[in-house]
Amino acid sequence: MRGRRALARWHHGEPRSAAIGAAAVFRRKTACWLTCDAQRCASHATDGGQVARKQSPARGRVVLIASPKGGVGKSSLCRSLLVSAARQGIRCLGVDLDPQQTLTKWHARRERVRQTYPECSEVPVLAVPLADWRAALKETGNVDLLVIDTPPSIEAQYGATLSLCAAADIVLVPTGATQDDVDSVTPWMRTLTGADIRSSFVLNRANRRVRSYEAIRTKLLQVGALCPVEIPLLEDIHVSAGKGLAVPDFVKAKAAETFDALWAYVVREAGIRVPAKAA
Ligand SMILES: Nc1ncnc2c1ncn2[C@@H]1O[C@H](COP(=O)(O)OP(=O)(O)OP(=O)(O)O)[C@@H](O)[C@H]1O
Ligand SMILES: [Mg+2]
Numbered sequence: 001m002r003g004r005r006a007l008a009r010w011h012h013g014e015p016r017s018a019a020i021g022a023a024a025v026f027r028r029k030t031a032c033w034l035t036c037d038a039q040r041c042a043s044h045a046t047d048g049g050q051v052a053r054k055q056s057p058a059r060g061r062v063v064l065i066a067s068p069k070g071g072v073g074k075s076s077l078c079r080s081l082l083v084s085a086a087r088q089g090i091r092c093l094g095v096d097l098d099p100q101q102t103l104t105k106w107h108a109r110r111e112r113v114r115q116t117y118p119e120c121s122e123v124p125v126l127a128v129p130l131a132d133w134r135a136a137l138k139e140t141g142n143v144d145l146l147v148i149d150t151p152p153s154i155e156a157q158y159g160a161t162l163s164l165c166a167a168a169d170i171v172l173v174p175t176g177a178t179q180d181d182v183d184s185v186t187p188w189m190r191t192l193t194g195a196d197i198r199s200s201f202v203l204n205r206a207n208r209r210v211r212s213y214e215a216i217r218t219k220l221l222q223v224g225a226l227c228p229v230e231i232p233l234l235e236d237i238h239v240s241a242g243k244g245l246a247v248p249d250f251v252k253a254k255a256a257e258t259f260d261a262l263w264a265y266v267v268r269e270a271g272i273r274v275p276a277k278a279a
Contacts, residue, residue, distance in 0.1 A: 060091075060140035061270045063147045064168035066161060069184040070152035073174040073204035075102040076237050076246075078149040079123075083246040084263035086121035088278035091143040094125040095136045098151040101127055109244030120249065130157050133164045145272055154188075165192060169270040171199040172227070177206050177216045189224035199224060200269065202262075206230035229262040231255075 063081060065074045078094060085092040096103035107125035114120045128136045130151065139146055148168070154161040165171045171192055175185045185201065192199040201220045207213060220226050231237075234255055236247050248259045267274060 060142070060144045060146055061272045062137065062140060062168040063145065063266060063270050063272075064150070064165055064171045065148065065174065066150040066154055066165060066171055066188075067173045067175060067185055068152065068154050068188050069175065069181060072176055072181065072185075073202075073231065073237075074152070075106070075149050076241060077172060077174050077202060077204070077231075078103055078147050079106055079241060079246040080237075080248055080259050081147050081263065081266060082123045082125075083121060083248040084259060085145050085147070085272070086123050087248060089275045090145050090272065090278075092123065092145040092147060093139055093143045094123060095139070095146055095148040096125055096127045097130045097133065097136070098149055099129075100151065103127075103149045106241060106244055109242075111244070113244045120245070130160055130164075133160055133167075137164075137167055145270075162191070162195065165197050165199075166195065169198065170266070171197055172202050172266070173199060173224070174202045174204045175220065177203055177210075177213060179216070182216060182219045186219070186223045189220075193224055198269070200227045201225070202227045203230035205233040207233065227262070227265055229258060229265055231258065231262070 065078050067074055075098070082092055082094045094103050094107065103125050104127045107123065110120065110123060114122065126136065126139070136146070136148070148164070150161065150164075173185055173189055173192070175181045189199060189201065201224055203217070203220070203226065217226065232255065234247070236250070236253055236255060240246055240249065247253050247255055248263070250256065253259075266272065
């Protein structure tokens with residue numbers, strides 16, 4: 001009952017961290033009440049989701065991209081991961097939970113490009129209201145990978161977002177490298193780690209040459225895991241997105257190795273199965 005009481009306390013205005021910490025304890029001890037999915041519950045009841053990966057080989061993996069801060073690169077990261085996956089022959093689906101439909105509009109542009117260049121990998125995208133996240137998760141029965149893009153205003157639908165995070169194999173939290181970014185994303189990361197949800201910051205628009213770089217990295221590492229691959233400020237990212245493409249579409253792109261490394265990290269962390277011929 002401790003977790004349920006904690007959730008009720010949170011609904012009645014108590015601090016989220018206290019409520020969620022107790023909820024995590026409850027979830028570890030009982031069947032899943034957040035996701036109604038026993039196999040995924042197992043992934044969060046043990047360190048790192050290894051059990052779930054062994055127990056549910058047939059189910060597609062879920063990579064969720066969520067950050068309370070707007071404009072930090074959520075949709076961009078989503079696009080690049082989807083293209084990396086599609087290029088390796090992985091059956092993937094982008095799920096667009098953002099009412100602004102950035103990912104859906106990108107997909108429409110991509111489909112137009114594919115009419116002229118059919119060799120451009122197909123990346124299906126499904127637009128779903130955040131409230132219907134459970135329906136979106138059912139797609140894991142049809143594809144090997146869901147990459148889910150979320151709106152910036154996750155506080156507005158906090159319960160749904162957190163339940164969705166609990167059902168993901170990994171939650172990626174893109175962030176810029178400024179103090180404002182740190183202020184915004186660290187409480188969110190504390191919430192995720194407090195609820196035992198596998199998660200990782202991804203530093204975007206990183207510039208190793210500036211003095212603040214190491215200080216910001218240290219602040220992020222103090223609260224959560226940090227993806228060892230960071231994304232630099234790159235014109236290619238927004239220029240390619242405007243054409244329905246992403247950097248991994250270009251084998252010879254300047255940053256191709258960065259995106260290959262990022263994809264390799266996500267494959268390992270989320271337990272994504274890569275077809276033998278592509279590995
Ligand atoms: N590393 C980068 N280098 C250059 N441009 C970038 C980079 N990352 C993102 N952008 C550009 O910045 C803009 C915002 O990025 P994006 O849409 O991915 O952020 P978001 O977090 O999804 O935003 P929102 O919160 O509004 O959904 C886009 O035009 C994108 O192309
Ligand atoms: Mg977006």
